[in-house]
Amino acid sequence: MRTFSPPFQNPSGSPIRELFKHLGEPGMISLGGGYPASDLFDLRGLQTAATRAWKQPARCLQYGPTDGLPELKDQVARVMLQRGVTVSPEQLLITTGSQQGFDLLLRVLVNPGDVVISEQPAYPAALQALKLQQARIVTVPVDAQGFDVARLAAMLESGEAGRPKLLYTVPTFANPTGATLPRDRRVALVDLALRYGFLIVEDDPYGELRFSGTPLPSLRALADGMGASQEHVVYLGSLSKIVAPGLRVGWMVGPADVIRRCVVAKQTADLCSVPWTQAIAALYLAQGSLADHLLWVTSIYRSKCDTLCDQLKVRLGDAVQFERPEGGLFVWARIDGADASELLKYAIARKVLFVPGKAFFVDHVDPSALRLSFAAPCIAEIMEAASRLASAFKTMSGCHRDGRI
Amino acid sequence: MRTFSPPFQNPSGSPIRELFKHLGEPGMISLGGGYPASDLFDLRGLQTAATRAWKQPARCLQYGPTDGLPELKDQVARVMLQRGVTVSPEQLLITTGSQQGFDLLLRVLVNPGDVVISEQPAYPAALQALKLQQARIVTVPVDAQGFDVARLAAMLESGEAGRPKLLYTVPTFANPTGATLPRDRRVALVDLALRYGFLIVEDDPYGELRFSGTPLPSLRALADGMGASQEHVVYLGSLSKIVAPGLRVGWMVGPADVIRRCVVAKQTADLCSVPWTQAIAALYLAQGSLADHLLWVTSIYRSKCDTLCDQLKVRLGDAVQFERPEGGLFVWARIDGADASELLKYAIARKVLFVPGKAFFVDHVDPSALRLSFAAPCIAEIMEAASRLASAFKTMSGCHRDGRI
Numbered sequence: 042m043r044t045f046s047p048p049f050q051n052p053s054g055s056p057i058r059e060l061f062k063h064l065g066e067p068g069m070i071s072l073g074g075g076y077p078a079s080d081l082f083d084l085r086g087l088q089t090a091a092t093r094a095w096k097q098p099a100r101c102l103q104y105g106p107t108d109g110l111p112e113l114k115d116q117v118a119r120v121m122l123q124r125g126v127t128v129s130p131e132q133l134l135i136t137t138g139s140q141q142g143f144d145l146l147l148r149v150l151v152n153p154g155d156v157v158i159s160e161q162p163a164y165p166a167a168l169q170a171l172k173l174q175q176a177r178i179v180t181v182p183v184d185a186q187g188f189d190v191a192r193l194a195a196m197l198e199s200g201e202a203g204r205p206k207l208l209y210t211v212p213t214f215a216n217p218t219g220a221t222l223p224r225d226r227r228v229a230l231v232d233l234a235l236r237y238g239f240l241i242v243e244d245d246p247y248g249e250l251r252f253s254g255t256p257l258p259s260l261r262a263l264a265d266g267m268g269a270s271q272e273h274v275v276y277l278g279s280l281s282k283i284v285a286p287g288l289r290v291g292w293m294v295g296p297a298d299v300i301r302r303c304v305v306a307k308q309t310a311d312l313c314s315v316p317w318t319q320a321i322a323a324l325y326l327a328q329g330s331l332a333d334h335l336l337w338v339t340s341i342y343r344s345k346c347d348t349l350c351d352q353l354k355v356r357l358g359d360a361v362q363f364e365r366p367e368g369g370l371f372v373w374a375r376i377d378g379a380d381a382s383e384l385l386k387y388a389i390a391r392k393v394l395f396v397p398g399k400a401f402f403v404d405h406v407d408p409s410a411l412r413l414s415f416a417a418p419c420i421a422e423i424m425e426a427a428s429r430l431a432s433a434f435k436t437m438s439g440c441h442r443d444g445r446i
Numbered sequence: 447m448r449t450f451s452p453p454f455q456n457p458s459g460s461p462i463r464e465l466f467k468h469l470g471e472p473g474m475i476s477l478g479g480g481y482p483a484s485d486l487f488d489l490r491g492l493q494t495a496a497t498r499a500w501k502q503p504a505r506c507l508q509y510g511p512t513d514g515l516p517e518l519k520d521q522v523a524r525v526m527l528q529r530g531v532t533v534s535p536e537q538l539l540i541t542t543g544s545q546q547g548f549d550l551l552l553r554v555l556v557n558p559g560d561v562v563i564s565e566q567p568a569y570p571a572a573l574q575a576l577k578l579q580q581a582r583i584v585t586v587p588v589d590a591q592g593f594d595v596a597r598l599a600a601m602l603e604s605g606e607a608g609r610p611k612l613l614y615t616v617p618t619f620a621n622p623t624g625a626t627l628p629r630d631r632r633v634a635l636v637d638l639a640l641r642y643g644f645l646i647v648e649d650d651p652y653g654e655l656r657f658s659g660t661p662l663p664s665l666r667a668l669a670d671g672m673g674a675s676q677e678h679v680v681y682l683g684s685l686s687k688i689v690a691p692g693l694r695v696g697w698m699v700g701p702a703d704v705i706r707r708c709v710v711a712k713q714t715a716d717l718c719s720v721p722w723t724q725a726i727a728a729l730y731l732a733q734g735s736l737a738d739h740l741l742w743v744t745s746i747y748r749s750k751c752d753t754l755c756d757q758l759k760v761r762l763g764d765a766v767q768f769e770r771p772e773g774g775l776f777v778w779a780r781i782d783g784a785d786a787s788e789l790l791k792y793a794i795a796r797k798v799l800f801v802p803g804k805a806f807f808v809d810h811v812d813p814s815a816l817r818l819s820f821a822a823p824c825i826a827e828i829m830e831a832a833s834r835l836a837s838a839f840k841t842m843s844g845c846h847r848d849g850r851i
Binding site: 076091104106289 | 463466493549554571691701717
């Protein structure tokens with residue numbers, strides 16, 4: 042009886058959130074969500090910041106400016122400077138998580154039917170935001186080195202990619218592939234944005250979680266060195282994976298004309314982000330707690346990642362293929378001849394969760410792919426999870442062989 | 447060079463936020479913003495709740511469910527029960543302020559060109575959200591008793607109001623008029639929604655701030671008693687005016703099919719509201735602090751409102767007309783033959799701020815109207831503000847008489 046707007050007539054929710062109902066089952070080990078480890082939060086540092094924030098209670102409790110508390114904008118500008126990017130206040134917007142930044146950007150820039158390029162496989166909530174905005178999503182494959190920029194160049198040249206307005210990518214420790222774009226591809230990508238006049242959305246929640254290899258400049262930092270092309274990158278940052286998601290503190294760095302319109306969109310979206318957690322985040326960053334915390338967290342994630350990769354090899358041998366990521370939260374694997382969605386049923390019976398790869402595709406689904414997150418479980422749980430996964434795979438293969446399915 | 451989506455090509459920001467730059471001027475007294483009084487926040491009650499919330503730090507710091515923390519949903523359901531409304535979990539969504547609730551609702555329901563009815567004058571951020579969604583806004587005037595329901599009935603009958611999908615109103619202590627819709631009009635309005643098949647958005651941030659008169663049932667509560675018509679009301683609630691805006695805790699009560707789609711929209715909008723302030727809000731409500739706090743706050747707002755109304759009469763006499771509100775934060779006044787936007791210039795020179803009425807209109811602007819908020823300044827400041835306003839008015843009138851402008 043009720044007529045919803047077209048993208049909401051039969052909306053599907055997040056496929057990952059569908060897994061949540063199994064999370065509470067006793068003994069379940071989850072390699073599913075993209076949650077950072079709760080037991081690694083810097084409770085002491087955050088409590089210190091929270092106690093200090095409360096010394097100005099009215100500042101925590103009253104409405105704040107739509108573009109963010111000035112002290113948090115200052116601290117984020119410092120973070121960006123450490124990442125090689127100089128930001129002025131009118132180029133910076135504090136958002137309710139970086140998810141909101143992407144959403145606001147789509148609202149101000151994308152009309153129904155506009156072409157938006159996305160890497161694939163890609164972060165599902167970005168794909169979902171594009172669908173709800175009724176963008177025409179053109180996918181470009183990701184290989185072991187990330188976004189296939191040469192392929193994009195060919196698609197732009199031939200007209201196959203249309204006239205894109207935006208391009209979405211996680212260039213460093215991508216979700217779900219864990220891949221990192223090498224420097225030459227970064228330069229080539231910024232070059233294409235400049236040449237074809239589209240805006241790159243560089244989503245960078247994981248960049249500081251590096252275990253190995255050499256840090257690379259962000260697309261935004263590279264663009265700064267390539268003339269006016271800083272106009273062609275919007276950078277999305279977040280404290281969710283490096284401090285805590287519950288702060289809901291993200292930010293967007295972009296051209297002033299884009300940011301100004303995103304501020305207008307944010308006025309009607311939520312008036313302002315929570316000033317209380319913004320004040321805490323600003324004090325946390327100001328007290329210099331982040332650098333030490335990152336060293337510690339990264340060393341633990343490195344061990345967890347190594348454990349997962351090693352155990353997958355030990356337990357599954359040549360049946361599993363993956364690249365070891367240099368950072369982030371995810372391992373993207375393919376299991377020989379398996380349908381990951383079917384494997385998940387066997388895995389759930391054995392009390393282990395992962396995300397079947399299809400959640401990350403718009404088209405050309407790779408049914409054998411799966412995303413494994415090593416962030417939340419402890420080392421012993423990761424070892425057990427790999428063993429259960431192998432057992433699930435063997436049972437499934439056995440059933441298939443015996444014609445039981 | 448860059449092409450923004452149509453509503454963002456030349457967007458105007460909030461006209462009220464334009465006043466902010468004068469707020470910091472020394473000696474300025476503001477009757478401008480719709481902010482609750484910072485010095486009335488229940489610091490002790492909130493600190494108690496915050497300390498208790500921190501006993502489960504991972505719950506504060508990790509991602510939360512998109513539809514809200516279950517314990518907060520339980521407490522909000524209790525609040526709604528006290529307001530005469532029974533709510534099941536699938537009819538309830540926690541939002542980042544009630545502003546987000548309205549925004550999500552427009553996204554899932556309104557296509558460009560769809561008719562949405564709004565009271566007028568109306569809350570500017572609601573009007574702005576409608577404009578950005580490219581709704582066709584049809585305005586219905588508000589009189590001393592609020593929304594002119596008889597007029598709406600005639601407009602629906604004649605076809606002048608088109609086939610509306612939604613209707614927006616603040617039926618209790620409206621922003622900006624302070625007016626409260628009497629019971630017979632409430633019943634008639636729900637009846638129209640039922641007859642013409644539109645959805646009423648009942649925005650109710652101020653309803654608990656009653657100084658005088660008899661409490662009235664919400665449109666949602668009335669609809670419950672009118673058969674299936676609870677399907678025709680979405681209720682927006684908020685802790686912003688009764689506890690603290692900085693929590694950014696609002697909620698939406700609506701039909702389950704609407705709420706389910708708003709949850710999907712919220713996944714891409716911000717994933718979840720801040721769990722930390724949600725946990726604090728849940729504990730604050732559970733510890734029973736709100737009832738006493740409301741008694742105290744309401745008694746102070748009553749004094750402030752009385753002072754403003756009395757002083758306007760003393761200082762401006764018959765040159766000013768207004769209705770005394772029975773609650774809320776606002777007095778809506780007209781000053782004889784004055785253009786309120788011009789008066790504001792004289793007022794700023796005398797260090798007093800208000801919001802000229804035109805901010806609250808889409809069409810048929812009443813240039814002599816102004817909104818005065820008594821919430822934030824103290825009693826002495828309100829007295830001084832009225833005196834300054836009268837002085838600004840007299841100077842302006844004198845200048846006009848002398849032909850100086």
